[in-house]
Amino acid sequence: MFTVLLVIHVLVTLALIGVVLIQRSEGGGLGIGGGQGMGSFMTGRGTANLLTRTTAILATVFLALSLLLALMTRNTTTSAGAIFDAPPLSTTAPATTTPLGAHAPAPAGPAAPAKPAVPATP
Numbered sequence: 001m002f003t004v005l006l007v008i009h010v011l012v013t014l015a016l017i018g019v020v021l022i023q024r025s026e027g028g029g030l031g032i033g034g035g036q037g038m039g040s041f042m043t044g045r046g047t048a049n050l051l052t053r054t055t056a057i058l059a060t061v062f063l064a065l066s067l068l069l070a071l072m073t074r075n076t077t078t079s080a081g082a083i084f085d086a087p088p089l090s091t092t093a094p095a096t097t098t099p100l101g102a103h104a105p106a107p108a109g110p111a112a113p114a115k116p117a118v119p120a121t122p
Contacts, residue, residue, distance in 0.1 A: 002072055009065045016058040023051045 002069070005065060005069055005072070009062070009069060012058055012062050012065060016055070016062055019051060019054050019058060023055070024048065
């Protein structure tokens with residue numbers, strides 16, 4: 001389900017980018033569709049209204065998908081952890097090197113818990 005929503009999110013993003021770039025800016029920028037005459041399918045104003053509506057719809061879908069994907073991944077944990085999590089603290093001492101031929105001391109493991117003294121029953 002997550003993968004399907006992510007693919008749809010990417011497609012909506014690409015469509016939104018395309019629709020925004022097609023629109024005619026105030027300076028004429030990247031606008032496409034110049035030279036529309038009376039025989040055109042849509043007038044200049046109709047095209048602008050269609051592109052504005054399409055942009056608003058795609059922006060709404062993009063926002064909804066972004067929120068949905070964020071809510072879906074909110075409670076998941078990974079082995080790497082979150083970006084802002086502190087790295088785990090090391091509880092072992094750094095490894096020391098020993099000269100060749102010397103015996104390295106046995107690694108110290110966790111100490112066994114002390115057993116409480118139980119009084120002997122007579």
